[in-house]
Amino acid sequence: MATATLHATDTHDHEHEHHELGFVQKYIFSEDHKTIAKQYLISGIIWAFFGGAMSVIFRLQLGFPNMDLTWLKPVLGQWIVEGKLEKEFYLALVTMHGTVMVFFVLTAGLSGTFSNFLIPLQIGARDMASGFINMLSYWFFFLASIIMFSSLFIETGPASGGWVIYPPLSALPQAMPGSGLGMTLWLSSMALFIVSQLMGGINYICTVINLRTRGMSFTKLPLTIWAFFFTAILGLLSFPVLLSAALLLIFDRSFGTSFYLSEIYIGGEALPNIGGSAILYQHLFWFLGHPEVYIVLLPALGITSEIIATNSRKPIFGYRAMIGSMMGITCLAFIVWAHHMFVTGMNPFLGSVFMFLTLIIAVPSAVKAFNYITTLWRGNIIFTPAMLFSIGLVSLFISGGLTGIILGNSALDINLHDTYFVVAHFHLVMGAASFFGLMAGVYHWFPKLFGKTMNKNAGYIHFWFTFVGVYCVFFPMHYIGLAGFPRRYYSFTALGNGRMEAFVDMNMFISIAAILTFLAQAIFAVNFFYSIFKGKRAPQNPWNSTTLEWTAPIEGIHGNWPGEIPAVYRWPYDYSKPGSSVDFIPQNVPYSATPESNFPEENEEIANEKEIEGLLDIQNSAYSH
Amino acid sequence: MSALHAPAVPEKLTWTGGSEPLKASYGKLMMWFFLLSDTFTFSALLVTYGMIRYSQQAYEGAVEKFYFSTTHWPIPEKVFESVPFLHGMSLPLVFVGIMTFILIFSSVTMVLAVEAGHRNDRADVEKWMLWTILGGFTFLGSQAWEWSHFIHGPELALAAKDAAGNAIEGANLVRNPYGPPAFADLFFFITGFHGTHVFSGVILNILIFFNTATGLYERRGHYEMVEKVGLYWHFVDLVWVFVFTFFYLV
Numbered sequence: 064m065a066t067a068t069l070h071a072t073d074t075h076d077h078e079h080e081h082h083e084l085g086f087v088q089k090y091i092f093s094e095d096h097k098t099i100a101k102q103y104l105i106s107g108i109i110w111a112f113f114g115g116a117m118s119v120i121f122r123l124q125l126g127f128p129n130m131d132l133t134w135l136k137p138v139l140g141q142w143i144v145e146g147k148l149e150k151e152f153y154l155a156l157v158t159m160h161g162t163v164m165v166f167f168v169l170t171a172g173l174s175g176t177f178s179n180f181l182i183p184l185q186i187g188a189r190d191m192a193s194g195f196i197n198m199l200s201y202w203f204f205f206l207a208s209i210i211m212f213s214s215l216f217i218e219t220g221p222a223s224g225g226w227v228i229y230p231p232l233s234a235l236p237q238a239m240p241g242s243g244l245g246m247t248l249w250l251s252s253m254a255l256f257i258v259s260q261l262m263g264g265i266n267y268i269c270t271v272i273n274l275r276t277r278g279m280s281f282t283k284l285p286l287t288i289w290a291f292f293f294t295a296i297l298g299l300l301s302f303p304v305l306l307s308a309a310l311l312l313i314f315d316r317s318f319g320t321s322f323y324l325s326e327i328y329i330g331g332e333a334l335p336n337i338g339g340s341a342i343l344y345q346h347l348f349w350f351l352g353h354p355e356v357y358i359v360l361l362p363a364l365g366i367t368s369e370i371i372a373t374n375s376r377k378p379i380f381g382y383r384a385m386i387g388s389m390m391g392i393t394c395l396a397f398i399v400w401a402h403h404m405f406v407t408g409m410n411p412f413l414g415s416v417f418m419f420l421t422l423i424i425a426v427p428s429a430v431k432a433f434n435y436i437t438t439l440w441r442g443n444i445i446f447t448p449a450m451l452f453s454i455g456l457v458s459l460f461i462s463g464g465l466t467g468i469i470l471g472n473s474a475l476d477i478n479l480h481d482t483y484f485v486v487a488h489f490h491l492v493m494g495a496a497s498f499f500g501l502m503a504g505v506y507h508w509f510p511k512l513f514g515k516t517m518n519k520n521a522g523y524i525h526f527w528f529t530f531v532g533v534y535c536v537f538f539p540m541h542y543i544g545l546a547g548f549p550r551r552y553y554s555f556t557a558l559g560n561g562r563m564e565a566f567v568d569m570n571m572f573i574s575i576a577a578i579l580t581f582l583a584q585a586i587f588a589v590n591f592f593y594s595i596f597k598g599k600r601a602p603q604n605p606w607n608s609t610t611l612e613w614t615a616p617i618e619g620i621h622g623n624w625p626g627e628i629p630a631v632y633r634w635p636y637d638y639s640k641p642g643s644s645v646d647f648i649p650q651n652v653p654y655s656a657t658p659e660s661n662f663p664e665e666n667e668e669i670a671n672e673k674e675i676e677g678l679l680d681i682q683n684s685a686y687s688h
Numbered sequence: 689m690s691a692l693h694a695p696a697v698p699e700k701l702t703w704t705g706g707s708e709p710l711k712a713s714y715g716k717l718m719m720w721f722f723l724l725s726d727t728f729t730f731s732a733l734l735v736t737y738g739m740i741r742y743s744q745q746a747y748e749g750a751v752e753k754f755y756f757s758t759t760h761w762p763i764p765e766k767v768f769e770s771v772p773f774l775h776g777m778s779l780p781l782v783f784v785g786i787m788t789f790i791l792i793f794s795s796v797t798m799v800l801a802v803e804a805g806h807r808n809d810r811a812d813v814e815k816w817m818l819w820t821i822l823g824g825f826t827f828l829g830s831q832a833w834e835w836s837h838f839i840h841g842p843e844l845a846l847a848a849k850d851a852a853g854n855a856i857e858g859a860n861l862v863r864n865p866y867g868p869p870a871f872a873d874l875f876f877f878i879t880g881f882h883g884t885h886v887f888s889g890v891i892l893n894i895l896i897f898f899n900t901a902t903g904l905y906e907r908r909g910h911y912e913m914v915e916k917v918g919l920y921w922h923f924v925d926l927v928w929v930f931v932f933t934f935f936y937l938v
Contacts, residue, residue: 192714277706307732678706
């Protein structure tokens, strides 16, 4: 038995050393998690620029309604009519901005990149459980991207009913131009996207369960991995419900069924559909839609935990409380969806149940926020760009979260529903906060991703422009919302008595801030792509971090570690440990090597080190098939 | 990788890493998590069924006096009462009962195939996989008959009648004389979605049979793929029990 295992391991290593892959297998249809992570990252960045550009165009309309936009004609063509943005296209822009940002940037770009990249490297695995399914996951996403992108170029325009695509607007092709071919493409693209998420998700979960290196128990996992694990579970259980909702909608649109349709008149003429329920769609959609918020946010919070601990040179405050609060958020995410539906005529009692459950989310969220602050408290803070973006995330998470407590109240929400107050709230708490998590992750792990370093000063400039810019965009937006401005409106000329004109200057201010913030992202793009090719070679462990990925070679070889995968003996947050001569002790350093800094209970752990090392054969046998 | 060949891990180290804590290979785990996900897909559809059905009028009168109308939900026994070759006989839910039996029986043969795999008995795996494939195809064929019967309407002799006493014609996605349109919409959508799953299952079973017959698993030393596909097949079976309950019994 032992010989057989040994032999199998040998052939395995042998393969890794000498098997050269062709270009297509190495860079395109790659099954290596590091390459797939880069594919997700670069796709996400490209999508982010498209999504951002769309928001700039509709901000022009909102901030400068009388502006002559003829200069945009070369790009937008017939969507510019007599120097003005076409009304229908405005709706298409807000829809596509939402869809692209939520799904393609912050779901695929964030969790796709960092789950793929960090799970095997931080838990000590050679690759994802199934490299092939992982590869398929990216290419399904790519296909979804192509379809969504192509819908921008069709004559009737892309989907325009808002990113939530509520029927009957989305179900009836005659309702608006965007509900024609554009909506069909939207639904096809999302169906493929969900398949991609499913394949990614089962891979992340099974890799974390089965492929942790010897010694890496669940309570020694970095918080990033916990966050990706919960994110994958959320996606696994909520995306299939969107799939069902989308399939039913496809049938309503194309095959004459009436799942969501009932008693509708168009142009004075009754449609034959009876018996369906548009509210049913909203329930199904928000059963995904609400967990989706945490699918977007949790990876960002995980990344932040890691970066804040590393750059405060302190253990994360409340490691288990962090896991517990993420678990709490994950469970609550599934039972609060109807707070998006307070104005649908729902039973007020039911509304108060959902309100109660919603407000409970404030507890784990506050635990997380306080833990970040107490980790920073009296730390030796090193302000790297990644650290700044992480602290920025904490700031945005708190400012956006506070308005969540207001909106979670059904009585208040009825006034504020579908106003810019809601837009400001969710852009701060999930949009900008998750985007900051993405940026923090890119700055922090760039040396590991590409083996190069990014320019620090450009990072600082990028951070300050973005941080100040985001607050300038979304803080005034709360006032506009309180003043009653509804979202998704093309213009506010008809709202009477010049009352709305009082806010023209504020809308203008928001638009200017949005444009500047968008332009500042060019600093990042140049820094990012320049550094990939021309950046300085990164040191082995640039941030003096304790986690396993920094023990792997900088070149990023296939299989991650040239020899045996390191064993793990301690948790990932041994920073500035009393008694230790160095300010960080990596996870793969056994307690027996650090008698000067061990706590009494850690000295007892020394006895178990032999057993952990004894698991090597079993671990290797997992790779010997 | 195979759990079958992994050396034993001391119990207290189960979750310490370096091993498979649930004593299942990643492939089997992935199948389990996929099935968990698919459970939510079907749950969403069945919730849809429940919500739409209970927003509709139920039939209030005596069962003997039941008539078909678009204003109340039909009694399933009155809709599905035909069996192939037995013309003119009213046999409520007999045919769907046979279909259900066939599907459940194909799960039994699948269990036997998995068990034969554990014994590394190639000939037996082949035999039981063939029976399972046959069961799957029979179920699909029966469903096709059930659908086509529902689409074309009952025989005149069986005389499904509406309130005015006229014999009714069959249903499709747009019109449904048996009851509210949602009855036919949901029937076609959900049994169709389940049928698609069965069809995928049959394809997978054929692949497994092929790989067994060419000796791939024998060379690999274990028949875990049979087990994984078996999980899927049992799941599809279990889902049918719920679909059957919702559409035919409740």
